[in-house]
Amino acid sequence: MRILFLTSGREVPSSRFRVLQYVPYLEQRGHHCVVAPSKPPKYRGWPWLGNRLSELPRAGARTLDLLRAAWSRFDVVVVERELFSSGITFFEKQFRRIAPTLVLDVDDGVFLSAPQKFQELATLSNTVVAGNRLIAAYSEKQNPRTVVIPTSLDLSRYEYQPPTHRVDRPIVLGWTGTAGNYPQLGLITDALRQLPADRDYELRIIAEREPPAELTSLDNIKVRFQPWNAEREIEDLRAFDIGLMPLPDDEWARYKCGLKVLQYLALGIPAIASPVGVNSEILTHDQNGLLADSTAAWIDAIERLADDIDLRRKLATAGRTTVEATYSVEKNVTLWEEVLNSAAAT
Structure with a gap:
């Protein structure tokens, strides 16, 4: 499949652990992945501009992503959390119009501050991926096609080392x-x-x-x-x-x-x-x-x-x-692949 991931930013924790870790594993399985981070990063913005005014360059960058998506004909577009921290859902709706499949990934209670917005995004999506069962329980009220994939770690990077007893330091x-x-x-x-x-x-x-x-x-x-x-x-x-x-x-x-x-x-x-x-x-x-x-x-x-x-x-x-x-990426990449295939089939 050709998959477009729309993420919050290159160093935003939700982007790193919910999307970026999985990309190499999905590509090893033959999928073509493109990651389009928010520019500037969502929730922070450029310091000299402020987060609210940073929505303007973010919108410009997402417009370019939209044009690329229309040209490249991706099979699946994955939205990590939401595209804008404000109440805007315009861009998600436009991506839904041009993409055969839209998947929404949620790893936090973003719906608590904007329940109406979340309802729009959840019902717009073919599938919602929830980071834990509590998020899934909320999401299922808006979209029964909700699947739990827990936040996970790439254990090839996290080498286990047992604790040692050291008396020479605190x-x-x-x-x-x-x-x-x-x-x-x-x-x-x-x-x-x-x-x-x-x-x-x-x-x-x-x-x-x-x-x-x-x-x-x-x-x-x-x-x-x-x-x-x-x-x-x-x-x-x-x-x-x-x-x-x-x-x-x-x-x-x-x-x-x-x-x-x-x-x-x-x-x-x-x-x-x-x-x-x-x-x-x-x-x-x-x-x-x-x-x-x-x-x-x-x-x-x-x-x-x-x-x-x-x-x-x-x-x-x-x-x-x-x-x-x-909670390992090596184990849960199979779940992601199954979700993407299933969502594309709906």
Whole structure:
């Protein structure tokens, strides 16, 4: 098949993990794939123009993509999330008119802020691909042709390394994400401040922008910021001894796809996460990770892993097995191929 992927941006997490990882695998199977990222990236825009005014150059770029799609006669057009963060659905409708098949991929609760827009896009599509079962349950109300393909990792890049016991440096507690999600990390600052002073801890933060002062002034813990870099991402994550994924128990967080946890598990980093949404499906407490729902639970979980290297190794081994079984690109590319073939047949 000839497949056109319309994505949010080259370095936007949803584009990298929902689309770009799969392209080489689909091409190995004989499909011709073209990726057309938003220009400038969706949700951010050009700093000197602002996100709202950046919709104008985005529209210009999508017009060129539309002309290319009309000329090239793609079999399937895949829209990652939505083409514009505003209420515009004009371009999706135009792509639907010229493409035999339209597939919508959703990995977040984008419908919470714009339910009418999502309804339009879902009903417009031959198939909706949902990143988890909660998103699928919502989508099925608009389009019964909804399929779950979980957010996955290319394990050829994520080499597993079991935890090691090193007494010559602090226990590194790690968090990675976009700067817009810093409030999530802020949920556990009380727990971090209450960790015993006789244990040497470091909080390592990886994001595209420096964290606010409330995350860097923890008194008893050294905090180190590591600017996110696509080429160093996996190497930087390997510095974590324990991976953290706190989430608020709210509607938006419940639709998250657990990417942080999956990255930790794939690399052999034992994870602690809030039991919110898909986190409780990925992690089974005390089997392949730890779940914490209060300040006391976070303190206990961190101290247990810091003190018990055998527990860290046990959780790391089971965590990697979880990713291999359910959340690998190598496994789920077959699901993508089946979805694209099925959608094209409808």
